[in-house]
Amino acid sequence: MAHRPHPSERVPHGCDRDLFLAELHAFLPENCVLHRQEDLRVYECDGLSAYTRLPWLAVLPETVEQAQTLLRLCHANGVPVVARGAGTGLAGGALPLDNGVLLVLSKLNRILAIDPANRTARVQPGVRNLAISEAAAPFGLYYAPDPSSQIACTIGGNIAENSGGVHCLKYGLTVHNVQQVKMLTMDGELLTLGGSGLDGPGYDLPALAMGSEGMLGVVVEATVRLLPKPPAVQTLLAAFASEEQAGHAVAAVISAGLIPAGLEMMDNLSIRATEAFVHAGYPVEAGAILLCELDGTEEQVAAETERARRILQQAGATEVRLAAGAEQRQRFWAGRKSAFPAVGRLSPDYYCMDGTIPRKRLAEVLGRIAELSKQFGLRVANVFHAGDGNLHPLIFYDANRPGDLDKAEDLGGQILEACVAAGGTITGEHGVGIEKINQMCVQFGSAELEQFHAVKAAFDPQGLLNPGKAIPTLARCAEFGRMHIHGGELPHSDLERF
């Protein structure tokens, strides 16, 4: 697999690996420090498997105190650190450094408390997303954000990437569902950020921590909000002749004031791939389908289902199905949830992008993606969170065909730039990592990038935490050649700057 260098990421230090290992063993059990190539291999990449790199060392602390001591030691020696949860991230945010410590948080995996009266759970960072809902289930509660990887991904990683999921249209992203985090800074200081209320005094550092991709600190504990399980749920499946029609239907549903718990779109390529894989009963001739989930009280769901059905029909649906019960509802979703692996069967490799656009430009941007797909000669499947305008184009390529990955990445980059040009952003929920770092130069001007660097320096002045990720240097943007050249086209550029 390819390994592309990222200019700003290497923080040189003169530490001898064996001496450093000895220092680690002074406060860490044998099995918490990995240094042999065969042990490190497991950690050479995250979900963005096109990029791999063996870490210098991997450390798996069992206590917060060990993590703190580790950070102090690295800080004192100028050794860079990359934190990692389950490694399911799709943007390469947890790609290791060949001269840095990979801080793996998987052993900090205890649920510390479930508080049904305050509807919160206090958990360690290595707790899996789904495990929180499982622990809360006896109290009729659950944790709302549900990324596709929820069976494996951890809350620490969710916080680092501000993860969303199918239901974030109604229930928000991680930032809307975490009340408090305890975070170690690079010098080993433990910060308690946020509290019990909607708002807290002082600057909103918890929000700053969410989605900071492990560059400001290492989260070692989180208190998350739990929600009562809605008493009733209904899912509608609507088929349309074209993606464009389905796009307009999404706008119609939202304009009517409905806030579905989820509103997902799949194009024909995804429908057929999925149907062949899990037999969800999808209409394989449809140009696109929408899955629309409504939840709440019985009365509310009944009323809203009827309204949604009317709206979808008026928007030109060739067919609208209501799930006849829990079993069929799960089948409807089984298709959507297995869409990525299903699509994976059609192509040796695929590359999942993640951009957002204003909902009203959905049809237009889908058209642009189809054009780009033809131009590059690579097929693109679209399966995405239509309700919040969060696209997930899946670009098909073959890693064994020379140049194909480069082409896929170039196409992906151009899709993201089309999102920005439509007034959107280059990531909805996957983060920037190493994958979209060049597109950050398109998204932001130098003033914003400089401000990002200043904020980073306020937490980690030496730049030892996850260097080279998420925020490009101005030099890198100059090299990429994109900064500020789009002029009036871009919403985040100097447009309207008087």
Place this chain on the structure above:
Amino acid sequence: MAHRPHPSERVPHGCDRDLFLAELHAFLPENCVLHRQEDLRVYECDGLSAYTRLPWLAVLPETVEQAQTLLRLCHANGVPVVARGAGTGLAGGALPLDNGVLLVLSKLNRILAIDPANRTARVQPGVRNLAISEAAAPFGLYYAPDPSSQIACTIGGNIAENSGGVHCLKYGLTVHNVQQVKMLTMDGELLTLGGSGLDGPGYDLPALAMGSEGMLGVVVEATVRLLPKPPAVQTLLAAFASEEQAGHAVAAVISAGLIPAGLEMMDNLSIRATEAFVHAGYPVEAGAILLCELDGTEEQVAAETERARRILQQAGATEVRLAAGAEQRQRFWAGRKSAFPAVGRLSPDYYCMDGTIPRKRLAEVLGRIAELSKQFGLRVANVFHAGDGNLHPLIFYDANRPGDLDKAEDLGGQILEACVAAGGTITGEHGVGIEKINQMCVQFGSAELEQFHAVKAAFDPQGLLNPGKAIPTLARCAEFGRMHIHGGELPHSDLERF
């Protein structure tokens, strides 16, 4: 009126006022620069009128460019700047400096765009909160956050204080309803923060700007979310024999999974004051009343109203009334909305506090407030956002009675410390300003305060923007003598630090 010095606020500079005035007149019209004592008098305080101070100069720019030039000039000369909206803030966040420029944003008051398809409004900072909803009304849309001062307060001030309101239980605070801000930093750089999606790439600087009390930058434009007006609304008024019972009823409503648009409590003192003032028809014998508002579709509201009524009755309500129509609903709310001025008729002066607590500790903290009230010999009325645990105790005092204000402030401080001890925070929506700056030493440890200062320095390294507000220096906390002495009692202290 008293004027207490705040140790860290004075940023000395050697600028001659007349020379500086001449520089201002080079780019500002005559009527945009106030320098005569009689003109400056209007700006000597904000809503925390116990503290007054004449600004050195007040500048009211008419364009963003003028504001930018002003900041560059102040930055170059080391002149501190305090930004001000309508001056309705209750914590003294906009108290001027006697050697600094007061940057009054009231002339930047244009609504730049209403976009019904994307459901957003783009506005200048001096636009009044209610004016946004008025402009959006023809499209069936409104702006959700509704502080009591919404007829006068501006969106710029709302962003600075992350304002809430009666409906923030369901619709969130300002941070949940603003998509993008354009902000000038102290050196005149214009930053565009946030975008169109739920999440954006890079650190969450828009969230950081919300509630930063004018200390990180000056907001010159905001794009806010608009919501469709709910088709149906119903309000219930429930009377209880005691505040404690009403507190338990609040917990019961929330535990049942209902999310009212508003859930407000008034104690007997507030009920009687209000009734004498606006004749809302409140039961004057009740120990406490709850106002519970439900909104949504007709079917949903009808079903939820019935559930709420049952729950309130089961919780021991002596009476539950449903508003018979829009007119009665407005009367129910007229009482709540005029509670502050109504209470003001009972006492020459009152001091409005703002703390949050976990809902389940409501009854206990109200009991503690009653105790403290007796101990200090000052009456306290409670009118507040019960649903989100946001207390607003109103402390009665007489500014003309020597020592009374000091006593009221001391009592207020102790109430806030009781909130912190119960796992809450010292401000729910009013901000810290100068009022609660000592209590910040109780809320946070030195690690968090140092991190706040580092973040401040990332935006404003010379500390010229609103110095002396919101974030205390460590020296100040040492002087206040509270830092870290509460040990295990405080949720934000070193408790659980291994």
